[in-house]
Amino acid sequence: MIETVAFNAFQILFVMAFAPLYAGVLSRLKEMVQSKRGPSIFQPYWDIWKLFHKDEVLSDETTWIFRVTPYLVFVMPIFVTILIPVLTDYPLVFAFMGDMLAGGFFLGLAGFFAALAAVDTGNPYGPMGASRTRMVGFLAEPVFMIVFFTVSFVAQSTIPYIVQQKWVASVAAFFSPAHILLLIAFLMLILAEGGKIPVDNPSGHFELAMIDESKGLGFSGRGAALMKWGGQMKFLVLTCIFLNVLVAPWGLAHGRLIGDVVVAVPLILCKVFLFILVLVAIESSLAKLRLFRISEFLGAAFITSVAAMFTSIFPGA
């Protein structure tokens, strides 16, 4: 009992500590592919450190929503972390408090408040980015739903710790068409939710073209740091759901000793690094889509997930 609480806390620390590194390695590798040197992989840490030591400026026009939002954006990925397998392949103390839909709700709540806060400032770019994020969001929602329903249908459970064991039960289950289709649908979803290249350009600095980034333009000091850190944690959490629940629970700690869990850290980081390589390949080889092509991109993700659902419902698979 005590140990699972400790491991849960350790998982949260893991996500908090390595989320900026994840963002740093990703941007560094992307720059290297473009034959540039790029910032140090620890740059996101310095950015967050710097922002925490700056004054926070709040506009007189803003309400409590604007002040609360950074904390919500920061805390919600942590709530999701305690529900999903990040380092262990057995359920921890809070695993049965909520299922994957609860995780979706937590992230959705953070997104909702971020959008409200962007409108709250009265800054012309904020609401534009917020409405675009909502557009991507409502197109992504059905894909999320279908992926979760299919996964739950296949595993007969919505708890991520139980789902993850399903795909590695046999080689055939791992390679089944439903699994592959689900993986591709969820990968497209991660690209859309994380503001990655076919949908949004994370390194763009042109306000009119921003989708995800412009929501945070009104924040400064501590608020901006929390928003940034929260966004990076959200992306790491989504990656963990993808890699540990949907792909395979390889590398997760199986034993209940503290040593097992510590050994899992480098293994999971290796897994995440492989995923970064895939992301870099995608981000360097594709161009950003026009805004109204995003519906097509997510439409394709939706079709893929529904096809996964049908191939798993019918007796063939």
Next chain:
Amino acid sequence: MPTSTPEALNTLSAGLILISAFAMVATRQVQGVLRFFVVQSLLLAASSFLLGYGRNSVHLWALGAITLAAKVVTIPWVLRRLLPGEFYERREISQTVNIPASLLLALLLTVAAEFLTGPLVAATSDPVIRVNLPIGLAGVLIGAYSLIARREAIPQLIGILAMENGAFFAGIAIAPELPIIAELAVAMDVMLIAVVVGLLTRNIRETLGTTEAGALSELKEDPGAWR
């Protein structure tokens, strides 16, 4: 559920074949459609090699080799030679139904294929048939759909070839002992179709300046009006 590794890998390639069928519907560029067709054919060849290995069938090995030679190498090469690169790089190829709606229709066709093969699949215990038959039929139906919906000649041709891919994918599961002569005949047929359609398209393009098959619906009696 398939148990041996080659059969499990075959299901992997089944999933990817279905994805590439969707991708062919979703792509706007002719080049992209052709590329996804090559990927699909490559997966088909991989599947037949895997099953040939798993079931010790020389026929499936031969079929894989034929697919590799005809669809992965020769047909793309012929099509590339017959039409200029500019034709393949152009985006926004015309089609009667827009792409999101096309994808939804392709999805419906997949569901229909799963539904139609349901009773057949339930009657067999062969794990490979259970995977290949629905997805092969879905490939045939999606290919037929893109044949209807696309207006450009080359994507239409690729629709026919994709239908053929789907049929082969189902075929390697239900009739693994098909005589090689039949497979060779089919492969030659496909190649001839590719050459004939390619040449026709080239000529149409030279006279009319377009490759839109949809624009050819009206007959012109006066040959002077063509130019």
